[in-house]
Amino acid sequence: MKVYKIAVLPGDGIGPEVTREAVKVLHKLSEIDSRFYVEMKEFNWNSEYYLNYGKMMPEDGLEQLKEFDAILFGAIGDPRVLDSVSIWELILPIRKHFQQYVNLRPIKLLRGLESPLKQEVPIDFVIIRENSEGEYSNSGGTMFQGETREMAVQNTIMTRQGVRQIAEYAYEYARENGLSKITNATKSNVVIYTMTFWDQVVEEVAKEHKDIAYEKYYIDALATYFIQRPESFEVVLASNLFGDILSDLGSAIVGGLGIAPSGNINPEGTFPSMFEAVHGSAPDIAGRGISNPMAQIWSAALMLAHLGRKDLHDSILQAIEEVLMERKVLTPDIGGSATTVEVGDAIISKLKLME
Ligand code: IPM
Ligand code: MN
Numbered sequence: 001m002k003v004y005k006i007a008v009l010p011g012d013g014i015g016p017e018v019t020r021e022a023v024k025v026l027h028k029l030s031e032i033d034s035r036f037y038v039e040m041k042e043f044n045w046n047s048e049y050y051l052n053y054g055k056m057m058p059e060d061g062l063e064q065l066k067e068f069d070a071i072l073f074g075a076i077g078d079p080r081v082l083d084s085v086s087i088w089e090l091i092l093p094i095r096k097h098f099q100q101y102v103n104l105r106p107i108k109l110l111r112g113l114e115s116p117l118k119q120e121v122p123i124d125f126v127i128i129r130e131n132s133e134g135e136y137s138n139s140g141g142t143m144f145q146g147e148t149r150e151m152a153v154q155n156t157i158m159t160r161q162g163v164r165q166i167a168e169y170a171y172e173y174a175r176e177n178g179l180s181k182i183t184n185a186t187k188s189n190v191v192i193y194t195m196t197f198w199d200q201v202v203e204e205v206a207k208e209h210k211d212i213a214y215e216k217y218y219i220d221a222l223a224t225y226f227i228q229r230p231e232s233f234e235v236v237l238a239s240n241l242f243g244d245i246l247s248d249l250g251s252a253i254v255g256g257l258g259i260a261p262s263g264n265i266n267p268e269g270t271f272p273s274m275f276e277a278v279h280g281s282a283p284d285i286a287g288r289g290i291s292n293p294m295a296q297i298w299s300a301a302l303m304l305a306h307l308g309r310k311d312l313h314d315s316i317l318q319a320i321e322e323v324l325m326e327r328k329v330l331t332p333d334i335g336g337s338a339t340t341v342e343v344g345d346a347i348i349s350k351l352k353l354m355e
Pocket of ligand 1: 087091244278
C-alpha cells in the first residue's frame with residue numbers, strides 16, 4: 001500500500017467548507033482502494049492566524065510543508081486583512097519558493113453541465129499558465145506618496161529559463177495527452193519588451209516540436225475566440241497574468257468558478273505541488289453552506305493524477321459527472337438548492353474504482 005502525505009490548508013471563507021468535502025473524498029478512496037492511503041495534516045494558516053500572530057504562516061512554514069507529497073489548498077482572502085498581505089505572505093511564497101512554475105487549469109465542459117454559450121459545443125482544453133514570475137514579480141516601488149508627483153512602477157520579469165520551462169511543459173503535456181496544437185496568448189504588439197521576449201523563447205521551443213501545431217493570438221482577440229469557438233483550443237499557453245484572466249473566462253464558459261480546478265505544479269518533484277480551486281474565498285457566501293465543492297474535489301483529483309493515480313482522478317471525475325447528470329443534488333451556482341455537504345456526500349456515494 002502506498003501512503004501519501006498531504007498538507008491541507010483550508011484557508012479563509014469558503015475554503016474550509018469545500019476543502020472538508022475534498023478531504024472526505026480522499027478518505028473514502030483510502031477506504032475503497034487497498035493500495036492507496038492518504039495521511040493528512042491540517043494547517044490553520046489563514047487570515048485569522050494573521051490577526052492573532054501578525055503573519056500568515058510561521059517562520060518555518062515552508063520548511064514544514066516541504067515534507068509533504070502535495071498540498072491541498074482551500075482559498076485565501078478575508079475582508080479584515082489586505083488581500084496583498086494574505087496573497088503575498090501565503091499563496092505566492094508557496095508557488096514561488098516551491099518552484100510551482102506551472103499552473104494547470106483544465107477548461108472542460110463536464111457531462112451534465114450546460115455552457116452559457118448559445119451554441120453547445122464540446123469544450124475541452126487546458127490553460128497552462130506560467131506561475132512563478134512575469135507580471136506577478138515582486139519588483140517595483142512607489143515614490144512621493146501623497147504628492148502631486150506621486151508615482152508607481154511595477155516590473156514584469158521574464159527570464160529565458162522561466163519562459164522556456166513553461167513552454168517545454170506545454171509541449172510535453174500536449175505530447176503526453178495526444179494533443180496536437182499549442183495556442184500562445186500574447187500581446188507583443190504593444191508590450192514590446194517582455195512579451196516579444198516571451199514569444200521569441202516560446203517559438204524557439206515550438207521549433208523543436210514541429211509535429212505539434214503552433215498558433216499565436218493577441219490576448220484581446222483570443223478572449224473573443226474563447227466565446228466564439230472554444231472547441232478549437234487544446235493547450236493555451238499564457239503568462240502569469242494573462243493565464244489568470246483567461247482561466248476565469250474559461251471557467252465561465254464551462255459552468256463557472258464553482259467547478260474550475262487547478263494545480264500549481266513543480267514538474268521536477270523537487271518540492272510538493274499545490275492543488276486549489278480557481279475560485280477565491282467568496283466571503284459573501286462563506287459559512288452559509290451553499291458553496292460548490294466540485295472545484296475543490298476536482299482539484300484533489302488533479303492532485304491524485306499528479307501523484308501517479310490517474311485512475312483515481314478519473315474515478316472522481318466520473319462521480320462528479322454522474323451527480324451533474326442526475327441534476328438532483330446541485331448547489332445554487334449551477335441551478336440547484338443543495339448544500340455543500342449534500343453535494344460532497346452525493347459525489348462520495350458515486351465513487352467507484354476504475355476496472
Ligand atoms: C488564482 C487567484 C490568485 C492569482 C490570487 C489569489 C493570488 O486569482 O489562483 O487565479 O491571481 O493567481
Ligand atoms: Mn485568478
